[in-house]
Amino acid sequence: MASDDSPHVFLTADQLRVGVFVLLDLPWFQHDFALNSFKIRTDDQLRELRALKLARYRFDPARSDPLPGLTPLNDDLAGRALDPGLAPGAAPAQLADPRDAEAMDKRQRMVRVQQRRVAIAQVEKAFAKAATVMKSLSRNIYARPQETLDELGALVQDMVTAFLDSPDATLHVMSDKCGGEDVYFHSLNVTILAMMLAKGLNLSPEVAREMGIGAMLHDLGLNDIPDRIARKPASESTTAERNLRATHIDLGVALGRRVGLSAQALAVVAQHHECDDGTGYPLGLKGPEMSLAAKVVALVNFYDNLCNPPDIHRAMTPHEALSYMFAQCRSKFDAQALPLLIRSLGVHPPGSILLLSDQSLAVVTSVNPGKPLRPWVLVYDASIPKDEAITLNLAYEPHLSIIKSIRPGQLSPSVSAYLNPRKRTTYFFDAGGPEEPTGAR
Numbered sequence: 001m002a003s004d005d006s007p008h009v010f011l012t013a014d015q016l017r018v019g020v021f022v023l024l025d026l027p028w029f030q031h032d033f034a035l036n037s038f039k040i041r042t043d044d045q046l047r048e049l050r051a052l053k054l055a056r057y058r059f060d061p062a063r064s065d066p067l068p069g070l071t072p073l074n075d076d077l078a079g080r081a082l083d084p085g086l087a088p089g090a091a092p093a094q095l096a097d098p099r100d101a102e103a104m105d106k107r108q109r110m111v112r113v114q115q116r117r118v119a120i121a122q123v124e125k126a127f128a129k130a131a132t133v134m135k136s137l138s139r140n141i142y143a144r145p146q147e148t149l150d151e152l153g154a155l156v157q158d159m160v161t162a163f164l165d166s167p168d169a170t171l172h173v174m175s176d177k178c179g180g181e182d183v184y185f186h187s188l189n190v191t192i193l194a195m196m197l198a199k200g201l202n203l204s205p206e207v208a209r210e211m212g213i214g215a216m217l218h219d220l221g222l223n224d225i226p227d228r229i230a231r232k233p234a235s236e237s238t239t240a241e242r243n244l245r246a247t248h249i250d251l252g253v254a255l256g257r258r259v260g261l262s263a264q265a266l267a268v269v270a271q272h273h274e275c276d277d278g279t280g281y282p283l284g285l286k287g288p289e290m291s292l293a294a295k296v297v298a299l300v301n302f303y304d305n306l307c308n309p310p311d312i313h314r315a316m317t318p319h320e321a322l323s324y325m326f327a328q329c330r331s332k333f334d335a336q337a338l339p340l341l342i343r344s345l346g347v348h349p350p351g352s353i354l355l356l357s358d359q360s361l362a363v364v365t366s367v368n369p370g371k372p373l374r375p376w377v378l379v380y381d382a383s384i385p386k387d388e389a390i391t392l393n394l395a396y397e398p399h400l401s402i403i404k405s406i407r408p409g410q411l412s413p414s415v416s417a418y419l420n421p422r423k424r425t426t427y428f429f430d431a432g433g434p435e436e437p438t439g440a441r
Contacts, residue, residue: 009072010056016040016049019065023058023383036381036390038358039063041399063359120365123172127428130155134188134216141220145259149213156212159195160205162429171196172366173350174426185426186304191215192427193300193341194293200340201292207264211293214268217261218297221252221269233311249273249282267291272298275332287334295334299341302332307351307425318349318425319405346372348405351425357401361411362392363419366430371395373402380418389418 011020023037031052033045037060040046049057061072133155140148162169171192194215198208222230225248229241237245252269261269271294274280276287280298287295306321316324322342330338345367348354352364354377362377374395381390394400408416 009061010058011070011072012056013050013053015070016046016057017067018043018046020067021060021063022049023060024052025058026052026054036383037360039065045399120172123428123430124174127174127426130188130428131185134185137216138223141255141259149259149261152216153209153213156191156195156209156216159192159212159429160198160208163195164199164203164205164208169196170366170368170430171345171350171427172430173364174428186308187216187219189304189308189425189427190218190297190301192429193304194296196344196429197296197300197337197340200344201296201337203292207293210262210264211268211296213261214265214272214293215297215300217252217256217265218269218272218301219248219252220255221248221250224248224251224255231310233309233314236311246273246281264291264293268294268297270294272301274298276334277331279332292334296337299333299337302329303341304425317352317405317407318345319347319352320407322347322349343372346375348373348375348402350375350427352405353408353411353419355403355406357399357403361406361415361419365391368393368395378419380415382414382418386418 016022018040021037021039024031024033026036033048040049059072061067133151137148137152191212194211195208198211203211222245225245229237229245230248232241232245234242234245249270249272253266256266256269268291271285271290274283274285274290274294275298276290276295278284278286290298303321303325306316306324307318309315322345325333325338326342346364348364350364350366354362354364356362356377356379360379360381362379364375365378366376368374368376374393376391376393379390379392384390392400394402411419
């Protein structure tokens with residue numbers, strides 16, 4: 001992707017044509033295009049650009065179609081050609097302010113963008129609170145089991161209410177400032193993803209709550225496994241180490257009984273590594289022998305382990321993980337739950353890095369429940385500070401489409417720092433759902 005340091009060459013409004021890659025030297029709220037830089041693809045875009053009535057339009061020859069017969073202007077020539085009395089190096093005159101209706105629309109757009117930022121801040125605050133509960137769980141489950149379970153149950157009940165009672169609960173990927181490398185984030189991820197599937201599987205609030213508690217505690221037995229074994233990749237472990245790690249299930253069930261978990265929650269702890277086709281462990285159960293809640297947790301546990309393995313260099317992107325599960329592991333999972341997970345997360349789940357049709361790069365920040373193929377994205381634009389980055393709801397950007405998902409390792413250091421793909425993908429939810437369409441840029 002070309003940088004904003006490309007040679008400053010310009011065209012007049014009359015020279016603009018379809019195929020020109022234009023770079024608008026305007027704040028994003030002073031025009032109606034999705035991005036500040038894009039290739040002109042339609043006559044409508046051409047008319048809208050000319051309607052801006054700019055003195056000159058910067059463009060990138062390298063990303064434009066061939067332009068036979070056009071003579072681009074450099075900085076100095078552009079200014080003098082448009083205003084013969086303009087001194088060399090002086091800036092050309094700018095147009096008057098847009099009409100009142102347009103100005104009001106842009107101000108409203110800015111307000112709505114700020115509202116989205118406030119909403120995301122609230123989600124991050126709720127995530128931090130949930131993380132605190134998980135830390136407390138790890139510290140206090142032995143010393144104060146009933147108090148800890150009550151606190152855990154309240155957190156799970158919030159999730160049950162959000163996902164079962166709200167038609168528009170939205171899944172967000174958390175930023176680095178919210179997440180971390182601690183093992184309890186895996187349990188939080190698994191619980192949130194399981195709750196996301198509860199409504200589509202028609203689980204009752206009672207079953208969903210016990211599934212959530214079981215999901216939160218599914219790896220409880222790992223507390224009694226030495227860290228050097230518990231966190232070691234299976235491919236690097238000896239047979240004895242893998243066998244020892246596998247005992248975390250029995251250890252978790254025993255502790256769950258001691259602290260008073262329900263039979264439904266215990267089944268989740270006991271079966272979260274079983275598979276629908278009988279290839280799981282420790283008992284090699286098949287689908288009919290597993291509870292539905294355990295099937296759901298086994299599915300999302302497998303998915304999160306692909307995205308967040310002990311060795312982060314082996315991590316799959318969310319898109320790769322779903323593709324792998326569907327193409328190569330379909331028999332391992334419940335035939336209803338796996339397609340529902342894919343539909344719920346979308347082909348491009350939160351955290352995915354995308355190449356858009358205008359050749360810009362973006363990261364998926366949240367999923368639109370009604371249109372999972374058209375998520376919210378944060379777009380890389382070197383001309384805009386990271387903390388003011390463009391956020392687009394692709395459901396309301398018909399001119400933009402997703403070309404493909406790409407690996408974070410393919411990004412340049414500057415783009416990677418801007419889009420900030422996390423080493424570990426951590427999720428949280430917003431019960432209020434996505435904002436109304438704003439056209440916000």
